Amino acid sequence: MRTALVACFLAASVQAVAAKGASPDLLETLRRGVAHVGYGSGAGENVELRWLGTGFLTGQRCTVVTAKHLLSDVPPERLIVRFEHPQQPGTGLTFNARVSGSDAERDVAYLSLAELPGGRDPCSSGPLHGLAIAAELAPRELLGAEVLVLGFPALEGEQPRELPIVRRGFVASAELSWGGKPMLLLDLTGVPGFSGAPVVLAATGEVIGLVFGPGRTEREYDLEWATPLLRRDLKAADLDE
Numbered sequence: 001m002r003t004a005l006v007a008c009f010l011a012a013s014v015q016a017v018a019a020k021g022a023s024p025d026l027l028e029t030l031r032r033g034v035a036h037v038g039y040g041s042g043a044g045e046n047v048e049l050r051w052l053g054t055g056f057l058t059g060q061r062c063t064v065v066t067a068k069h070l071l072s073d074v075p076p077e078r079l080i081v082r083f084e085h086p087q088q089p090g091t092g093l094t095f096n097a098r099v100s101g102s103d104a105e106r107d108v109a110y111l112s113l114a115e116l117p118g119g120r121d122p123c124s125s126g127p128l129h130g131l132a133i134a135a136e137l138a139p140r141e142l143l144g145a146e147v148l149v150l151g152f153p154a155l156e157g158e159q160p161r162e163l164p165i166v167r168r169g170f171v172a173s174a175e176l177s178w179g180g181k182p183m184l185l186l187d188l189t190g191v192p193g194f195s196g197a198p199v200v201l202a203a204t205g206e207v208i209g210l211v212f213g214p215g216r217t218e219r220e221y222d223l224e225w226a227t228p229l230l231r232r233d234l235k236a237a238d239l240d241e
Contacts, residue, residue, distance in 0.1 A: 026205050027148075027166065030198070031084055032129035033057040034150045034164045036092075037066050037111075037196060039078040054151035054164075054197040055081060055111065056207065058130045058234070062123040065210060065229070066196035068102050068109040081111060083128055084164060093128070101237045106181055106227050107212055110237055131198055133231045134206040139174035139182070142208070146170055147186060149211060149224075151197030167194075168202070172223060182228050184209045190224035199226045 038051040052074070055066030064081050071079070076099060082092040096114040103109075113123075123130060149167040169188025176183050184199065190211060199209040209226040 026202075029129055029205065030131065030148065030150050030166075030200060031164055033083075033131040034152075034198065035064050035066075035081040035083050036152045037064070037070055037079075037081050039074045039080060041075075041078065049080070051152065051193070053193055053195040054211070056131050056150075056196075056198040056210070057083075057123070057128055058133055058207070062113050062128075062130075063100065063234075064097065064111040064113065065198075066109050066111060067210060067212060067227075068104060068107045070196055071099065071109055079111070081113065103233075103237070105179075108210065108227060108229070108233070131200070132206045133229060133234060134201065134204070134208045135231050137174065137208055137228060137230060142171045142174040142184075144170055146202040147188075147208070148200045148202050149186070149188065149190070149194060149197050150200070151194040151211065153191040153193035155191075169224075174228070183212070184226040184228055186211075186224040186226055187222065188224055189222045194224070 033056050035055045035057060036051055037053050037055045038049055041048050041050060052070040053067060055064040057064055079097045079099070080094055081097050082094040085091045085093050097111040098114075099109055100112040101110040147169055149169065150164045151167075152163075153165055155165075167188050167190070169186050171184060172187040173185040174182075176185055186199065194211045197211040198207045199211060200207055207229060209228045212225040212227050
C-alpha cells in the first residue's frame with residue numbers, strides 16, 4: 001500500500017512540475033542522474049541496507065556528488081549508491097562506492113563508483129547520465145529563479161528506494177553566507193533524505209548547488225539551505241567535466 005502511495009505521489013509531483021514548465025525530457029534526464037546514497041551493514045545473507053540521503057552523478061570520471069555530513073561514521077568499505085534503472089522501472093542499479101575527495105568546510109563529498117564486470121565504466125557503458133553543472137552564478141540574478149530538487153526523502157517513515165521525488169521552488173536568496181561561505185536559501189520545504197540532492201535551474205537544467213538541509217532555519221518555515229556548486233569546484237577537486 002505504501003509503495004502504491006509513493007508511486008502516486010511521484011506521478012503527481014512529476015505532472016505538477018511538468019505543468020509548471022519543466023519538460024518531461026528534462027525530468028527524465030535528471031532522474032537518470034540522481035542517486036540514493038547508503039551503506040550495507042552485516043554480512044552474507046544478513047546484509048541490511050541503510051539509506052542516508054541523496055547524491056547526483058556528474059563528470060567524465062563517473063563521480064557522485066553528495067553532502068559530506070551524510071557519511072559520518074559510515075564504514076567506507078560498505079558505502080553504496082543506487083540509481084533508478086531507466087529500462088526497468090521499479091528496480092535499481094546498485095554500485096559500491098568510495099570517497100575520492102571532499103570539502104568539509106562546504107559539506108561536499110565526491111564518490112567514485114566501482115567498475116562494472118569486465119572493467120567497464122558504468123557511465124560510458126551503461127544507462128547512467130551525468131548532470132550538467134553551471135559555469136557561473138550571478139547571485140543577484142538568481143533571486144526568484146525557479147529550481148527543481150530531486151531526491152529520496154523519507155515518506156511516512158519509509159524511504160522510497162527506487163523512486164526519486166521532485167520538488168519545485170524558488171531561490172529565496174543567493175547572497176547569504178555561513179562562516180564566510182556563500183549559501184543558497186530555497187523557498188521550498190525539504191524533508192529528511194533530501195540532503196545532497198541536486199538543485200537544478202528549471203530554465204537551463206543545470207545544477208547550481210546541492211541541498212544542505214534545514215541548518216539554522218527550521219523546516220517549519222518552508223525554507224531549505226543549499227551549498228552552491230560550480231564547474232570550477234569540480235576542477236579544484238580534480239574532477240573536471
